[in-house]
Amino acid sequence: MIDSIDPRIVLIKHRFSDIKTIIPIMSSKGGTGKSIISAVLAYTFTKMGFEVGLLDLDITNPSLHVVLGVDIEKTKPIEEKGVIPPRINNLSFMSIEYYFMENPTPLRGSEISNAIKELLAITIWNKKDIVFIDTPPGLSDEVLDIIELIPRIKPIVIAIDDPMTMKATNKLITMLKSMNIEILGLLENMAYRLEPSTYIKKLCDIHGIEFLGLIPYVKEIRSYIGNIDELYNILKPYIDGIAKNIMRLIEVSR
């Protein structure tokens, strides 16, 4: 006899079986630009002709819908033997916010995990070349659940060249490596110069991970939040090269 089984765990593995590449965007500190990068990278891959999914797994502070300019009250997943994420700017976009509806939703650890498991179990992605996952900062529940529940993840780590973030980035990379997670690469955001930071390059060398490229500090970026096309246009000189590097590493084909 077996007691008390969570049936969602097996289904979650199955839900990701038709997705070629799963890329969580991670960083150890808040405010490093994960959400904007997740959205713009995902959008860049749609421009390149790929079938792309975008999943917001920041459960208590989801913000991708703000980046994409989605009216969460009016846009809902389609119910069909599970739920199918709505198409937003050619992206299949899934978020817990369709259900939390921008209300403050404080959750402690086990309930965060429960919400993640439910969302992953009911979401039907169908065939996708890539699914990008926006994550909350740090090494807490969401990040650990992603590692435990989602198969074949290849995270991209976002770093900013400042001493606090660098220490924390080192911790994140060390943890991922200790859990045998293949890190796709490191991306420098809000760079001061158009050349990689010495510290960030050194971190890549120490850990033997790929430097994917950099995005400089773009002062006016805030005014484009809510319009993914404008965000893409302003970041295009940098993001296209980063996307090509990602493509080379994952070797997805249409």
Add this chain to the structure above:
Amino acid sequence: MHEWALAEAITKTIESIAVEKNVNKIKRITIVLGELQNIDREIFEYALNELMKDLSTRKSIVVENIVIRDEKAELRCLRCGKHWKLDDVVLEDYMREAIHFIPEAIHSFTECPFCKSKDIEIVKGRGVYIEAIEF
């Protein structure tokens, strides 16, 4: 039809356990339906039967007896420690719909009825799980 996904979770789990244990006959499974998720039992049972038939055809895995029991939902405040039932909470239809998909959405729409804290937890009756599998 979100009930289909929940039934699918059950049958995929049974399949996985049966394959792992190298058995094709399961004497009994007990499934619990938590009140909070507000499952349409008729649709759930229909989906479960269809998926079980498919499991039997594909893998010759048979469950002889399926027991489904309901569990009343109970909530607790982590500040004042008091408990309450779902019947004590007033929810509009769109809130019930959101909670049906993600039971944690109850946190978005309610608070402790005694001290008004938002720091509450679901004690029981959350959603669907397998209570027991007997071989």
